[in-house]
Amino acid sequence: MAASSPTQTVTVLRAAAGLFQVGRHTEARELLRSLLQTHPGLAEAHRMMAGSFFQTDDYTHAQHALKAWLRIQPDNVEAHVLLGRVLGESGHSAEAERVLRRGLDLDPGSLPAASALARMLLTAGRFGDVRELLEPLFQARRGNPEVLMLYGHALMALGQTLPAEAALRRWLQLEPNSDDARLRLAAVLANTDRYAEAAAEARASIATAGKTPEAGFLLARALMGQCRFEEAEAELRQVVRAQPAHAMAQANLSELVWMRSADADVACAELDAALQQQPQLHSLRICKARLLLSAQRATDALATIETGLRLAEEDPDLLRAASTIALDFDGAHALVCAKRLVAIVPEDHDAQMALGNAFLATGRGQAALEVAESLHRANPLEGRALAIKADALRMLGDSRYRDLLDYQGLVRATCIDVPDGWPDLAAYLADLVRDLTEAHTLRAHPIRNSLRGGSQVQLVPGDSPSPAIRAFSQAIDGPIRRYMTAIGRGSDPMRSRNTNRYQVSGMWSVRLRPHGFHVNHYHSEGWISSACYLHLPPAVSEQQGEGWIKFGEPPFPTEPVLGPEYLIKPEPGLLVLFPSYMWHGTVPFSGAAEDYRLTIAFDVIPATAD
Numbered sequence: 001m002a003a004s005s006p007t008q009t010v011t012v013l014r015a016a017a018g019l020f021q022v023g024r025h026t027e028a029r030e031l032l033r034s035l036l037q038t039h040p041g042l043a044e045a046h047r048m049m050a051g052s053f054f055q056t057d058d059y060t061h062a063q064h065a066l067k068a069w070l071r072i073q074p075d076n077v078e079a080h081v082l083l084g085r086v087l088g089e090s091g092h093s094a095e096a097e098r099v100l101r102r103g104l105d106l107d108p109g110s111l112p113a114a115s116a117l118a119r120m121l122l123t124a125g126r127f128g129d130v131r132e133l134l135e136p137l138f139q140a141r142r143g144n145p146e147v148l149m150l151y152g153h154a155l156m157a158l159g160q161t162l163p164a165e166a167a168l169r170r171w172l173q174l175e176p177n178s179d180d181a182r183l184r185l186a187a188v189l190a191n192t193d194r195y196a197e198a199a200a201e202a203r204a205s206i207a208t209a210g211k212t213p214e215a216g217f218l219l220a221r222a223l224m225g226q227c228r229f230e231e232a233e234a235e236l237r238q239v240v241r242a243q244p245a246h247a248m249a250q251a252n253l254s255e256l257v258w259m260r261s262a263d264a265d266v267a268c269a270e271l272d273a274a275l276q277q278q279p280q281l282h283s284l285r286i287c288k289a290r291l292l293l294s295a296q297r298a299t300d301a302l303a304t305i306e307t308g309l310r311l312a313e314e315d316p317d318l319l320r321a322a323s324t325i326a327l328d329f330d331g332a333h334a335l336v337c338a339k340r341l342v343a344i345v346p347e348d349h350d351a352q353m354a355l356g357n358a359f360l361a362t363g364r365g366q367a368a369l370e371v372a373e374s375l376h377r378a379n380p381l382e383g384r385a386l387a388i389k390a391d392a393l394r395m396l397g398d399s400r401y402r403d404l405l406d407y408q409g410l411v412r413a414t415c416i417d418v419p420d421g422w423p424d425l426a427a428y429l430a431d432l433v434r435d436l437t438e439a440h441t442l443r444a445h446p447i448r449n450s451l452r453g454g455s456q457v458q459l460v461p462g463d464s465p466s467p468a469i470r471a472f473s474q475a476i477d478g479p480i481r482r483y484m485t486a487i488g489r490g491s492d493p494m495r496s497r498n499t500n501r502y503q504v505s506g507m508w509s510v511r512l513r514p515h516g517f518h519v520n521h522y523h524s525e526g527w528i529s530s531a532c533y534l535h536l537p538p539a540v541s542e543q544q545g546e547g548w549i550k551f552g553e554p555p556f557p558t559e560p561v562l563g564p565e566y567l568i569k570p571e572p573g574l575l576v577l578f579p580s581y582m583w584h585g586t587v588p589f590s591g592a593a594e595d596y597r598l599t600i601a602f603d604v605i606p607a608t609a610d
Helices: 006-021 025-038 043-055 059-072 077-089 093-106 111-123 127-139 145-157 161-174 179-191 195-209 213-225 229-242 247-261 269-277 282-294 298-311 316-326 331-344 349-361 365-378 383-395 425-439 472-487
Strands: 412-415 451-458 502-518 528-535 549-551 566-568 574-579 584-586 597-606
Touching: 006 025, 006 043, 025 043, 043 059, 043 077, 059 077, 077 093, 077 111, 093 111, 111 127, 111 145, 127 145, 145 161, 145 179, 161 179, 179 195, 179 213, 195 213, 213 229, 213 247, 229 247, 229 269, 247 269, 247 282, 269 282, 282 298, 282 316, 298 316, 316 331, 316 349, 331 349, 349 365, 349 383, 365 383, 412 472, 425 502, 425 528, 425 597, 472 502, 472 528, 472 574, 472 597
Parallel strands: none
Antiparallel strands: 412 574, 451 502, 502 584, 502 597, 528 574, 528 597, 549 566, 549 584
């Protein structure tokens, strides 16, 4: 092509742009190549070439075009953003991050650069880095909807629900008709137990955009939180029939049907139908196995997972599930599965946890200790690592385990306070027991839960119509504060977190039937855990140990056996507070069909000091 005039150059660029818009990339590129032969320094032509190659997933040629563009305009932020995206899609994440940060150095307020980098960091699970990157834009009120969405996503992943809610509400202010923003807000509200508000947001989205599977799922979650179980089940059935691979909806539906019917086969019906059509849906297979395990059908649960492993022998999730299930009755097999898992994902913390527990189950205390100490160094607040470490030290006869399992110093039992409006504790407990009994309408326990032989309901005292339930927060406030004062500050995992301020991070009530119990467990996300006894069956007083809370015994057999070390006898109104990382469970109790044991439990996390 002969040298063209400015008018001809513009004409060629417009023609190429028109061809790009209708997907005729090859013809457009030929026009641009001819133009670049006579105008090699034309940045706009290089930009269009790079964009075309990026749109067609030709990342090698896109890089060449972008580097040519940057030689002409080395400080062009748009070029840095596109190059960063190309490098990221090509698997060169470190170089992509460097390029995108260079773009932000050139223009710290560039929203496209910030968004591109945030997306890459989110994909890598670097949620804290995303928060650090986007928080200045949020504070300066400079975030566009994409930035606010990414910022809110990172905050949700970090468990910072209130800041996430603020980000999503600002997004809704900018885009009041955004159903994506509204549904994400509904999810945050459900995560913070504000189920009525979550339902309202989900219904608002459905009213404007129709009932998508995600909107139906969020509405079902909100209905479950409000104990409107029949409505929730109907919504979940609609979701899984429209989208059988929706793992969360399948999990919630199977759990709800199980809790309402106490029939594992009925609860697995939709899972079985989906797996028959799509046997590669391993998340559903794991969901079924968890349900069977919760129904005390461990061998059936393991067989379900082994069927999946025959289809995908190196699937990490299946191997992790197999190791966990086998712990109950075959420690050697659990260890084999854990070792296979670690060989595939050596840096995965859950894989290391599985390996540590399998070492305990097979009597390899020193190996378990090494795993626990490595995990503890990586995250000193990781409750699962502390539990493995304490068990390993105890197995090895190392007295240091008493620093972690300090029952005398860290387990405390005291009566709750009498809240305003009641003359004495007996009157308050009578009202509380009456209202909680009305709330316990389910027949079976939740899946992935320590409870066996009973029912559980989530509690949000502030939203309850019951004055007694609403007052429970006041009844426990004094005991929690006295516990924090009593343990004081120190360097150990409990005392080092003590700010003398607290936040309740979850609350629930459990109603156990005769022969019901809690499997030994810990609460890995908590700091202080609890059990408050409200109504007790006669066996607790008449039979030594029945219905008592016990500490120190792992939930799976170990070599040598690590039995319970500390027990407390329940009494009406007694609140037991203890470290969340301690194994704790209950001794089954005998009795007549009408006997029951009613409790409230909650977890506490430290709040920031003033």
